[in-house]
Amino acid sequence: MKALVFAAGLGERMRPLTDRTPKPLLCVGGKPLIVWHLERLAAIGVQDVVVNTSWLAHQFPEVLGDGQRWGLRLHFLYEGPVPLETGGGMLNALPSLGEAPFLLVNGDVWTDFDLGRLPRDPAGLAHLVMVDPPPQATRGDFTLDPDGHVRTGGAHPLTYAGLGIYRPALLAGWQAHAGDVRFAEGKPRFRLAPILAAHMGAGNVTGEHHRGAWTDVGTPGRLAALDQSLQPS
Numbered sequence: 168m169k170a171l172v173f174a175a176g177l178g179e180r181m182r183p184l185t186d187r188t189p190k191p192l193l194c195v196g197g198k199p200l201i202v203w204h205l206e207r208l209a210a211i212g213v214q215d216v217v218v219n220t221s222w223l224a225h226q227f228p229e230v231l232g233d234g235q236r237w238g239l240r241l242h243f244l245y246e247g248p249v250p251l252e253t254g255g256g257m258l259n260a261l262p263s264l265g266e267a268p269f270l271l272v273n274g275d276v277w278t279d280f281d282l283g284r285l286p287r288d289p290a291g292l293a294h295l296v297m298v299d300p301p302p303q304a305t306r307g308d309f310t311l312d313p314d315g316h317v318r319t320g321g322a323h324p325l326t327y328a329g330l331g332i333y334r335p336a337l338l339a340g341w342q343a344h345a346g347d348v349r350f351a352e353g354k355p356r357f358r359l360a361p362i363l364a365a366h367m368g369a370g371n372v373t374g375e376h377h378r379g380a381w382t383d384v385g386t387p388g389r390l391a392a393l394d395q396s397l398q399p400s
Contacts, residue, residue, distance in 0.1 A: 168287055169264050170213045171257065172204055173329070174274035175221035175250040180385050189223045191274030192230055193390060196397030199230065200384060201274045209237040211283045213270065217242045217263045221250040249351035253359035254341065261335050273329030277393055278381040285332050291371035292337040293363060297325035298381045308360070309367070309374075317374040319364050327360075328381055331374075337362060 178185030184193060191201040201218070208216060216239050220227050224245050234241035242263055251259055257271070268289055270282065278296075286294055295317055300307040307324030309317045342348070344365035345357040366372055382393045 168213055168267065168270060169215045169217065170208050170270040170272065171260050171264060172201060172216060172218045172272055172274045173253065173256060174201060174227065175219045175246050175256055176275060177222045177250060178275075181387060181390070184387055184390070185222070187223070189220070189226055190384070192226055193384070195277060195384070195390065195394040200277060201227075201231070203277060204272050204274065205231070205234070205237050205239060205241075207282050208270070208272075209239050213239070215240045215242065217244055217260050218274075219244045219246055219251075219256045219260055221246045221248065247352045247354065249356070251351060251354055251356045254338070254345060254357040254362055255355050257333070257359060258338050258341065259354060261338065264335065266335060268332050268334050271329075271331055271333055275384050276329045276382065277384060278328060278330065278377065279379045280328070280330060280377045280381070282330075284375075287332070289332045289334065290373055291334075292366050293331055293333045293372045295331040295363075295372065295374040296328040296377050297374050298328045298377050300324070300326045301381075301383060303383075303385070309364075311374050311376055315373050315375065316367070316370050317363075317372040318367050325376060328377060329383070337366065 174191040178190035181190050192199045220243055227243050244260055297311050308327045310321030310324050341362055344362050346361045349356045363372055384390050
């Protein structure tokens with residue numbers, strides 16, 4: 168299985184920390200955020216990891232090298248000076264990911280979720296890890312049915328954790344569902360959420376509820392709190 172790490176964001180809410188360092192390369196617990204993901208990907212047998220980049224892209228190979236230290240092959244995919252957002256970023260990466268299902272993780276989250284639990288062959292087009300809505304975004308994203316299907320609407324919505332398994336076919340015919348599509352240097356920019364939502368009605372998106380640790384490292388304060396929690400006691 169291959170993996171895609173989203174690392175192309177501008178990190179605007181993290182400034183001034185991200186003025187000189189991309190957010191996934193900021194350190195918590197003594198190592199960059201993205202390294203926590205790389206170590207866990209290597210532990211479950213992933214060998215090839217595509218890292219999409221934009222802001223300060225040159226720093227990723229400088230800090231991470233080719234991935235050999237973790238037994239990985241890292242493939243850095245520069246999107247251009249303007250990030251392509253989640254949907255456009257995934258679409259841009261598909262030629263590097265092949266035709267099999269792949270694991271996706273946002274480079275700016277931290278979690279203790281066991282990646283080995285994810286299905287290598289999802290029942291539908293995607294399998295999402297969901298968490299309880301965090302204090303800074305209490306509305307949630309999608310609802311998880313008792314049968315494991317993810318839906319739009321409904322009571323007690325959960326938050327998408329930025330972690331899941333995807334089939335490339337999810338983006339087949341993406342133009343019909345993407346909504347607001349813009350372009351950067353000829354490449355489409357669009358969000359992934361509307362694509363997922365469009366396939367939920369037919370039961371093509373499954374998920375699970377992770378009740379363990381998870382942090383969306385979106386502000387300097389949350390970064391500092393996570394760093395403190397990961398320090399040896």
